[in-house]
Amino acid sequence: MTELMASEEQNKRKSDTTLLYLYDTYNFEAESKLLGSGTDAKGSFLVLEETIFYPQGGGQPSDVGTIEIDCQILTVYFVSFNNGLVQHYVKENLDSFKSGSSCRMKIEKERRLKNAISHTGGHLLAAIVEKLAPELIGVKGHHFPEGPYVEFKGKLTSLNANELTEKVSQLANDNIKENRMVTAREVDSFELKNMRNIELQLQEGKKARVVQIEGYDPVPCGGTHLKNLGEIKNFNIRKIQFPKENTKIGYACS
Numbered sequence: 590m591t592e593l594m595a596s597e598e599q600n601k602r603k604s605d606t607t608l609l610y611l612y613d614t615y616n617f618e619a620e621s622k623l624l625g626s627g628t629d630a631k632g633s634f635l636v637l638e639e640t641i642f643y644p645q646g647g648g649q650p651s652d653v654g655t656i657e658i659d660c661q662i663l664t665v666y667f668v669s670f671n672n673g674l675v676q677h678y679v680k681e682n683l684d685s686f687k688s689g690s691s692c693r694m695k696i697e698k699e700r701r702l703k704n705a706i707s708h709t710g711g712h713l714l715a716a717i718v719e720k721l722a723p724e725l726i727g728v729k730g731h732h733f734p735e736g737p738y739v740e741f742k743g744k745l746t747s748l749n750a751n752e753l754t755e756k757v758s759q760l761a762n763d764n765i766k767e768n769r770m771v772t773a774r775e776v777d778s779f780e781l782k783n784m785r786n787i788e789l790q791l792q793e794g795k796k797a798r799v800v801q802i803e804g805y806d807p808v809p810c811g812g813t814h815l816k817n818l819g820e821i822k823n824f825n826i827r828k829i830q831f832p833k834e835n836t837k838i839g840y841a842c843s
Contacts, residue, residue, distance in 0.1 A: 605673035607639035610652075611773070611798060614705050614813040616641050617698045623658060623690045626683045627676070631667065633683050634676040641694050642677055643701070644670035648730040649708050649812045654696035658686050701813065702820075708732040709771055709802075709815045710824055710842035713764065715739050716805035717757050718838065722747045725836055732812070736827075738839040745829070745836050754826045757838075761824040768819035769803040773810075781809070 606624075609616060621637040628634070635656060642665065645651035651668035656677060663679040670676070708730075715727035718741060725741035745753060775796040776784075784799075784807060800814055801807035815821070827839035 606637060606675040608675070608811075609639050609641045610643045610813055611811065614701070614815065617701065618693070618695045621692050621694055623686060623688055623692055624674075625688050626686065629676075631669070632678045633681075634669075634678045635663070635683065635686075635692075636674050636676060637692065637694070640668075640675045640677070641696055642668045642675060643704070643813050644668040644675050646670055647810065647812050648711070648732045649704055650733055652696045652701055652704075654694065657693040657695075658690050703734060704732065705813045705815050706821055706842055707734060707737050708810075708812045709818070710761075710821055710840060711737060711739050712771075712800060712808065712810070712814070713761055713802055713818065713821075713824070714757065714826075714838060714840050715741075715808070716802055717760050717764075718753070720805070721756055721760075722753060727808075728835070736839060737841070738827075738837055740832075741836045741838070742834075743836060744831065744834065750829045754829065758825050764802070764804070765818045765821050765824060768817050770817050771800065771802050771814050773798055773800045773814065774807075775799075776807075784808075 609619060619641045621639050624636045624638055626633065626635050642652045642654065643649065645668065654665050656663045656665055656679065663681045665677045665679055667678040668675060711730045711732045715730070718725055719727060722745055724746050725743045727739055728742045729740040731738050776799050777796055781797050797809050798811055799807040800810040802818065821842050824840065824842045827841050830837040
């Protein structure tokens with residue numbers, strides 16, 4: 590067990606990483622402090638007091654970038670979330686760094702924005718499809734650059750695939766031209782319970798983050814999103830498939 594994990598266990602998760610990316614997608618550089626380091630099957634990692642790095646999950650790839658400590662720049666090639674801690678995997682040796690050291694984070698701006706565009710586009714797709722074809726309920730999103738898609742529970746019956754493709758593409762691009770706002774906020778269990786098509790259960794006293802595109806229902810999400818749809822330049826449907834009892838819709842946006 591690493592020093593970091595032993596300390597975390599003793600303090601009952603007092604060292605949870607503060608997730609700065611939840612509050613500002615466009616925060617590409619920030620200061621933090623080193624809580625500790627460790628090693629697992631993926632490699633050597635750093636844990637910071639707070640982070641702007643998005644850890645892979647929720648259908649979205651992690652941020653990459655650099656962390657500077659004691660005038661040494663470390664390359665962050667992968668980020669994951671583990672039991673309340675964000676683990677920043679780096680290529681360099683970590684033996685010389687001490688807990689409490691100040692550090693400077695810098696994420697790759699182009700990758701962050703590309704991921705935010707793809708993730709926001711996936712939410713737009715899901716919102717429009719559920720409006721046009723209410724028999725479908727979004728259950729899974731894959732927002733990686735290679736082949737993003739949203740999978741829906743249910744079979745498409747109210748429209749055929751060609752009609753849905755045309756209507757969704759038209760409405761999505763209309764919403765983009767209207768530059769609709771995208772907002773995020775925290776809700777309690779009561780508000781969450783009253784949202785449409787939401788099955789997430791919260792522990793007592795906990796809150797959930799929801800993301801909402803202007804004119805559509807909010808949905809729980811911990812990803813990075815755009816401020817408005819006008820940052821998406823183009824949206825189109827790539828293909829529609831019907832795996833088992835579901836409907837899977839591939840999309841592309843830039």
